[in-house]
Amino acid sequence: DKYCYVFRSADEDRKIEYKAAVKIQSWFRGCRVRAYLRYLNRMVVFIQKWWRGYRSRRYFRKMVETAYFIMKMNFYNEMAVRIQKRWRGYYVRKYIHNYHALKKYLEAVSVNNEIVRNELQEYAEMKENEKKRKDLEQKEKEKKYQARKMHYLLSTEQIAGVYNSPFRKSPDPMELLLRKSKPLSHRWQQICPRPPTFSMPQALPPIGRQKPQGPFRDTAEVLQQRYKPVEPTLQVAASINSLLEKAREEMKWEEWRNRIHDNEFLPFSSYHKNEKYNPSIHRSGKYGQETYGVKHFREVQPKKWVADKDFQTVLPSIVLFEKFGKTYSRAGQIV
């Protein structure tokens, strides 16, 4: 019995110890595994930490780069804007709407206008003066002519003239003119409207009354030589149509002698009535040049052709004649 209880208690102890041992071992194994898992975790976290840091540093670097790039570009843009601003202002002001040049131009225009106006004014004044002078001269000429015509109104010792009244202090200017002017004779008035003759290059030397000393001819002979009448030749003396005229005269007298019948020979009255006006070849077309003689030289009548086509020219065309009519200007209208 004791052994049974000892064995049963030993068995139960053994079971209890076995279970305890299993428990302890499982707990220990669990601890070990847990430690191992913890270790693994830690390693994984470590790796992930490292990886994520790497990724984000890369990203950060990229961000920094882009930010830098954008800053650079903004800066460049700013600078470009400044340059363009300056350039555009300069360009517009110089080439497109140059205010100062415009102002100067307008001033120059007004100055030029003043000059032109002055010159034109001078020109007009000059013309006026010329006209006035011409009028004055005309009047003077008229007055002088009048004075010459009325020369008889001059005052003499006995009778005071019209313009020289005794009550005046000094004679009238007309009186002075009359005194100055030569009397006008009517002979001058007739000779004045003379047809223009060819002027002799030199006048002949005058012939004096007496024969000059020396071996000269007598005055009578010299006068005779100078004033010898012209003796024209027969050709000059006879008129151009003289022969013809003489012949006609003869015929006329013969006719007159021999005519029996006094009534004039009247032409057939109806002969001229139906006469139509035949325009020349130049007129028969519209005004302008006829093409016959210029553009074509043969008349062509297709109805009279034997075969149905025109006969061909065999000769080669002449180069020079091809150029006929191709003139430069359109005034001749051949082109």
Add this chain to the structure above:
Amino acid sequence: SGVISLLRPLLLDVAPNIQHTAALALGRLANYNDDLAEAVVKGDILPQLVCSLSEQNRFYKKAAAFVLRAVGKHSPQLAQAIVQCGALEMLVICLEDFDPGVKEAASWALGYIARHNEELSQAVVDAGAVPLLVLCIQEPEIALKRIAASTLSDISKHSPELAQTVVDAGAIAHLAQMILNPDAKLKCQVLSALSQIAKHSVDLAELVVEAEIFPVVLTCLKDSDDCVKKNGATLITEIAKHTPELSQLIVNAGGVAAVIDCIGSCRGTVRLPGIMMLGYVAVHSENLSMAVIVSKGIPPLCACLIEEHEDHIKAAAALALGHIGRHTPEHAAAVAVANVLPTLLAMYMDTHSSGDLQMKATLKNILQKCTYLPALEPLLHDAPPNIMKHIIGQFSKVLPHDSKARRLFVTTGGLKKVQEIKAEPGSLLQEYINTINNCYPEEIVR
């Protein structure tokens, strides 16, 4: 009547005196009246004249050319009849004659024929008249030069091709030299010929300018003869109207000053080309219109507007002012300072005048750019609604920014006037009025 049939056989008479006298009689008859001229044509005289022209002496040629001229001047149909009889060839042969009287009569006849329309001018050119006319211009006799110049002017006025033909014959150089001639009628014709050539195209105008007419033409503007002044101004106008560069050339040569003096010194239709010239110069660019303003162009134009009686001159002056004023506010201010806007408005509202379209365009152009408020104020009181719109618009643009102007506006009673205007709500006018009212505090608006 029976006279013509009596005269006709006399033309064929043996004695040259009788022929000559008969031709002269026919010419005088035809000259007097165009029925008689038609009777001359119907009496079949022209072919006989033309046939006998070639062999007769110079007096007969002169008389025959006189007959042709007298017939041709009345109407295009008669001139056409002359051309159909083949008279042009004969006249051109007469142009080659030695005697200057014959040449003068022939070129006069050609001038009258060419005057009517383009086909007749083309016929005259086809007969080969132009080079001979250019030769005639170089002759020493002044009457011949005068008539040859007037014929060239009649030929070139119809179309650019005809003008080009005249230019090709070398006419411009001779015409340009003849401007210096002291004879007034000759200058008149020469200037008209050059202006007819220049008016067709830019190239022709440039050719005319290259002939160095420029300082010389300005002396023509000072001539005592009205016709010369008018034609000189026409020439400058025709040149200026093509391109800005040509106008620039004219301004640089001082042409604007000369034209302005010319306008100031003349009266009546002589002023019209000068006014048009200022309008054309001003319309090309704002620098040119500033140049016109600087040369004191506005006072004569205002004087023209006020003094002249004829409507088309007033309309032209108004147009010119409009072109000057419409580029920028400074230009409009310059025009407005001259106190011309009330006159324009009065003329616009005057129902008798016929130029109201131009006036309206002018007013609109100037008002759209005008910021010179003291000049706009008098207009507020009288203007009709469509003009009022523009005036109020201008006020509404300027008043929000300028306080002194606002004060002035109130003191002169402008604000009160604005309140009195009734406008439909939603229209532009109402918007402008609202803008103006917003500039002022509420009490004043009440």
